[in-house]
Amino acid sequence: MKRLKIGAASIRDVAQAAGVSVATVSRVISKPDYPVAEATRQRVRDAAQQLGFTPNALARGLARSRTDTIGIVVPGITNPYNAVMVEAIDREARENGLRTLLGLTSGDEDRREEVIEDLVSRRADGLIICASAADHRAGRTPAQLGVPAVLVGEQPNPGFPMVKTDNHRAGYQATEYLWSLGHRSFIYLTTRESWHDFHQRGEGMQAFLSSRSERHVLEICDGLFGEVDAYRRISEACSAGLSATAILASTDRHALGALAALTDAHLPVPAGVSVMGFDDYVTSGFIRPSLTTMQMPVAEMGRTAVALLCDVLGGKPAEHETLFNAELIERGSTATVADAP
Amino acid sequence: MKRLKIGAASIRDVAQAAGVSVATVSRVISKPDYPVAEATRQRVRDAAQQLGFTPNALARGLARSRTDTIGIVVPGITNPYNAVMVEAIDREARENGLRTLLGLTSGDEDRREEVIEDLVSRRADGLIICASAADHRAGRTPAQLGVPAVLVGEQPNPGFPMVKTDNHRAGYQATEYLWSLGHRSFIYLTTRESWHDFHQRGEGMQAFLSSRSERHVLEICDGLFGEVDAYRRISEACSAGLSATAILASTDRHALGALAALTDAHLPVPAGVSVMGFDDYVTSGFIRPSLTTMQMPVAEMGRTAVALLCDVLGGKPAEHETLFNAELIERGSTATVADAP
DNA sequence: CTGAAAGCGCTTACAG
DNA sequence: CTGAAAGCGCTTACAG
Numbered sequence: 001m002k003r004l005k006i007g008a009a010s011i012r013d014v015a016q017a018a019g020v021s022v023a024t025v026s027r028v029i030s031k032p033d034y035p036v037a038e039a040t041r042q043r044v045r046d047a048a049q050q051l052g053f054t055p056n057a058l059a060r061g062l063a064r065s066r067t068d069t070i071g072i073v074v075p076g077i078t079n080p081y082n083a084v085m086v087e088a089i090d091r092e093a094r095e096n097g098l099r100t101l102l103g104l105t106s107g108d109e110d111r112r113e114e115v116i117e118d119l120v121s122r123r124a125d126g127l128i129i130c131a132s133a134a135d136h137r138a139g140r141t142p143a144q145l146g147v148p149a150v151l152v153g154e155q156p157n158p159g160f161p162m163v164k165t166d167n168h169r170a171g172y173q174a175t176e177y178l179w180s181l182g183h184r185s186f187i188y189l190t191t192r193e194s195w196h197d198f199h200q201r202g203e204g205m206q207a208f209l210s211s212r213s214e215r216h217v218l219e220i221c222d223g224l225f226g227e228v229d230a231y232r233r234i235s236e237a238c239s240a241g242l243s244a245t246a247i248l249a250s251t252d253r254h255a256l257g258a259l260a261a262l263t264d265a266h267l268p269v270p271a272g273v274s275v276m277g278f279d280d281y282v283t284s285g286f287i288r289p290s291l292t293t294m295q296m297p298v299a300e301m302g303r304t305a306v307a308l309l310c311d312v313l314g315g316k317p318a319e320h321e322t323l324f325n326a327e328l329i330e331r332g333s334t335a336t337v338a339d340a341p
Numbered sequence: 342m343k344r345l346k347i348g349a350a351s352i353r354d355v356a357q358a359a360g361v362s363v364a365t366v367s368r369v370i371s372k373p374d375y376p377v378a379e380a381t382r383q384r385v386r387d388a389a390q391q392l393g394f395t396p397n398a399l400a401r402g403l404a405r406s407r408t409d410t411i412g413i414v415v416p417g418i419t420n421p422y423n424a425v426m427v428e429a430i431d432r433e434a435r436e437n438g439l440r441t442l443l444g445l446t447s448g449d450e451d452r453r454e455e456v457i458e459d460l461v462s463r464r465a466d467g468l469i470i471c472a473s474a475a476d477h478r479a480g481r482t483p484a485q486l487g488v489p490a491v492l493v494g495e496q497p498n499p500g501f502p503m504v505k506t507d508n509h510r511a512g513y514q515a516t517e518y519l520w521s522l523g524h525r526s527f528i529y530l531t532t533r534e535s536w537h538d539f540h541q542r543g544e545g546m547q548a549f550l551s552s553r554s555e556r557h558v559l560e561i562c563d564g565l566f567g568e569v570d571a572y573r574r575i576s577e578a579c580s581a582g583l584s585a586t587a588i589l590a591s592t593d594r595h596a597l598g599a600l601a602a603l604t605d606a607h608l609p610v611p612a613g614v615s616v617m618g619f620d621d622y623v624t625s626g627f628i629r630p631s632l633t634t635m636q637m638p639v640a641e642m643g644r645t646a647v648a649l650l651c652d653v654l655g656g657k658p659a660e661h662e663t664l665f666n667a668e669l670i671e672r673g674s675t676a677t678v679a680d681a682p
Numbered sequence: 683c684t685g686a687a688a689g690c691g692c693t694t695a696c697a698g
Numbered sequence: 699c700t701g702a703a704a705g706c707g708c709t710t711a712c713a714g
Binding site: 351352353363364366367368370371372396397398399400401402403404405 | 690691692693694
């Protein structure tokens with residue numbers, strides 16, 4: 001008669017049931033190609049199966065000083081951009097034999113420190129830290145962090161491998177495209193102070209504009225945090241008499257709000273005003289007019305981040321900055337500027 | 342001169358540096374109100390601080406047979422519904438002193454089993470399992486799972502505490518609302534076979550309809566998985582000559598696709614056709630026409646799930662089924678039926 | 683091919 | 699208020 005155990009079966013229970021040592025059990029459980037007699041192997045497997053044995057990853061990690069786990073630090077996942085990123089990272093990690101630990105910071109700096117601390121205390125082998133609005137600890141170096149990490153998106157921390165999309169260039173291109181359509185009067189919707197990606201996009205926009213000698217005007221609407229803010233700002237602009245013919249939004253979320261505002265103000269898009277965003281949320285292709293946007297290779301960035309981290313973990317030197325390019329997705333919300341009829 | 346340690350400092354290093362036993366260090370580190378002389382406490386803290394000591398959660402969990410961690414099993418987070426759910430769970434867990442472990446299943450049954458296995462092996466104290474399209478292991482009981490769990494959303498597993506929104510009722514109400522606007526000819530966009538929530542919503546719709554003696558017609562478009570599918574189906578329906586005056590979509594994603602199709606087919610919404618969804622994605626309030634929808638209390642469900650799990654973990658009996666109600670959010674995409682002019 | 687034993691870093695009765 | 703010691707469940711040289 002078997003004694004009733006409290007809690008889950010351990011490797012020892014399995015060893016006992018199979019009549020072998022724990023070392024042997026450990027080998028058949030976690031070293032697939034360690035030489036073990038086939039008969040023994042089978043007995044161990046049967047015993048494990050029968051006892052409903054689930055190896056204790058805590059003990060394993062403790063013994064190996066390695067958890068095959070990477071932590072993902074991200075402000076939130078409610079934003080499709082981050083959600084896609086996290087899923088891509090998770091998938092790629094899994095394909096490299098790694099599990100994932102998600103740390104949500106809510107875009108808060110203190111919280112972020114706690115989250116990193118927590119991930120380290122759970123002994124994640126490495127970290128992937130995604131850019132966030134306001135929670136950068138600028139200037140922190142790899143040595144201070146104490147665990148290998150790669151950064152995704154614009155972040156002011158020196159010394160880490162970093163993967164990002166060339167936001168400056170994307171902003172430049174977007175503006176160039178709008179310019180080619182004949183637009184000369186722009187509004188840029190953004191949150192410059194906090195989100196570095198947005199900032200770079202705006203810089204790119206200004207870089208393009210200052211390269212033109214032709215007369216033009218750019219108005220920057222700063223401090224926008226979501227559809228609502230963008231909606232309000234553009235609504236106000238409309239009732240004040242909108243002079244811009246093109247609105248570039250630092251993200252599709254802002255663009256969505258702007259689009260709603262224009263529609264409500266009976267300003268036709270793109271006939272009256274062109275609107276363009278960044279990021280290409282799934283939604284953006286289905287709203288009407290559909291949104292022209294700069295598509296970021298989010299999933300690819302995520303996968304690259306994992307690959308880089310794997311390199312670092314494997315002792316290989318990692319590329320220091322991996323740059324991707326955004327792609328212009330031309331849709332219905334932009335058109336040649338309508339000269340006043 | 343200090344000896345160079347490999348890896349992070351341990352409790353023993355701290356003990357040595359502070360000139361106390363590891364037991365004492367353990368107490369000041371993780372038992373805030375265990376009586377320890379103030380001077381000792383301070384010395385330990387200083388030493389820990391100075392060594393950059395980060396407690397090893399693996400060792401702690403192993404020793405305590407408890408990790409203060411709950412696993413979240415969810416098909417994906419790319420869907421706003423799940424993303425909001427996960428964030429709500431994470432926040433509520435944190436407020437209860439629990440950390441969270443995210444397991445992504447991609448809506449695949451095998452993967453889901455792996456994920457659960459993984460979470461168990463990492464010794465999550467409990468699980469919150471969110472409903473998913475096709476990855477239910479119907480009929481599994483708590484005993485078979487081996488770890489406390491609560492289910493969120495319609496799932497065919499008996500014996501677990503379960504929190505959900507009354508989808509049947511929501512479907513009933515949505516239809517009742519449409520009916521009250523004069524609609525008698527409906528299309529229901531769904532994926533009946535796999536997603537239980539959708540199924541219940543449809544059942545509710547049919548329940549309402551069969552309670553009416555007045556003549557009406559309902560066409561069910563099944564097998565839809567996203568905006569694209571909905572778009573295609575409604576586009577086809579339009580070119581075949583749409584007879585329905587109201588489209589009820591089992592989720593806002595379907596509704597978004599339908600709306601795009603109608604717009605592209607030059608069928609005015611809501612003047613020609615009314616469209617209504619479920620879930621209330623943030624997007625839905627900003628598209629034009631804005632989408633009438635049944636709002637689900639997602640965050641509240643997530644919080645409740647955590648509370649329930651805490652009850653179970655604390656040995657308290659948990660409510661067996663907690664039912665929430667959806668709320669009708671009336672917006673621009675629905676209107677009184679337009680009798681043919 | 684297999685096992686005994688030390689060790690991973692903590693916690694927690696048990697003594698004092 | 700403090701410490702010595704056993705134990706949590708694994709892994710991994712080291713022997714055989």
